Amino acid sequence: MTMDSFPQHTDKVLSVFDFDGTLTIHDSFIPFLRFSFGRRVFSRKIARLVLPTLRCMRKKLTRDELKEVLIKTFLTDIDEQWVREKALAFCAANWTRLMRPAGLLAVAAEVNSVAEVTICSASPEMVLQPFADRLGIKLIGTQLEVVNGKLTGRITGHNCRCGQKVKRLEAVYGPLSGYHLRAWGDTRGDFELLAAAQDPHWRHFHTGWKKRRMPIEKLRMIQLDP
Numbered sequence: 001m002t003m004d005s006f007p008q009h010t011d012k013v014l015s016v017f018d019f020d021g022t023l024t025i026h027d028s029f030i031p032f033l034r035f036s037f038g039r040r041v042f043s044r045k046i047a048r049l050v051l052p053t054l055r056c057m058r059k060k061l062t063r064d065e066l067k068e069v070l071i072k073t074f075l076t077d078i079d080e081q082w083v084r085e086k087a088l089a090f091c092a093a094n095w096t097r098l099m100r101p102a103g104l105l106a107v108a109a110e111v112n113s114v115a116e117v118t119i120c121s122a123s124p125e126m127v128l129q130p131f132a133d134r135l136g137i138k139l140i141g142t143q144l145e146v147v148n149g150k151l152t153g154r155i156t157g158h159n160c161r162c163g164q165k166v167k168r169l170e171a172v173y174g175p176l177s178g179y180h181l182r183a184w185g186d187t188r189g190d191f192e193l194l195a196a197a198q199d200p201h202w203r204h205f206h207t208g209w210k211k212r213r214m215p216i217e218k219l220r221m222i223q224l225d226p
Helices: 029-057 063-075 080-098 101-112 125-135 163-173 188-196 216-224
Strands: 013-017 076-079 116-124 138-147 150-156 180-185 199-202
Touching: 013 101, 013 163, 029 063, 029 080, 063 076, 063 138, 063 150, 076 080, 080 125, 080 150, 101 116, 101 125, 101 180, 116 125, 116 163, 125 138, 138 163, 163 188, 180 188, 188 199
Parallel strands: 013 116, 013 180, 116 138, 180 199
Antiparallel strands: 076 150, 138 150
């Protein structure tokens, strides 16, 4: 057995939190759009998502493709600065009712432990940036394309979910094998992240019956077939 065959030991800890449903009690992006555009405009635009949503339910459109339709519908030719200002206002107005107290305590504990701490989310980075700033941690999320100060309605790269979460983390931090990875998630979009972690937490801040539903076999399959 060569020295390379032994598992590497590292004191570096990388703590990664999903955002929507993990640190929050529900999704944040749709409420952000409603908050930003107002009920009348939001209702008119969201009606255009009915048919794409039905196609997604019938497996004729992927979740990522539906997300792209949502972003195109609401955020085409919108000023980047306007979105960032709305994100700040949304965070200030909804922090208390949106964030899970246990999640906030967990983030603070990881920061105080001198771990490298980041959010890794499928929601747009510019929407979540005020939340990450308030928590005092880093942020990796879906990136919206901006040209000449305006959003184009397109995503830069890929939606940050499933295997893309691991790829985005490695693009920032390098090989995850160099860290003791701690991860928190709550949906199918977090399976690959949880499978990569030595210390995975499934729905850790949810009620007890939901915690017990961790998909162990699915995580094992992902680990065997990355």
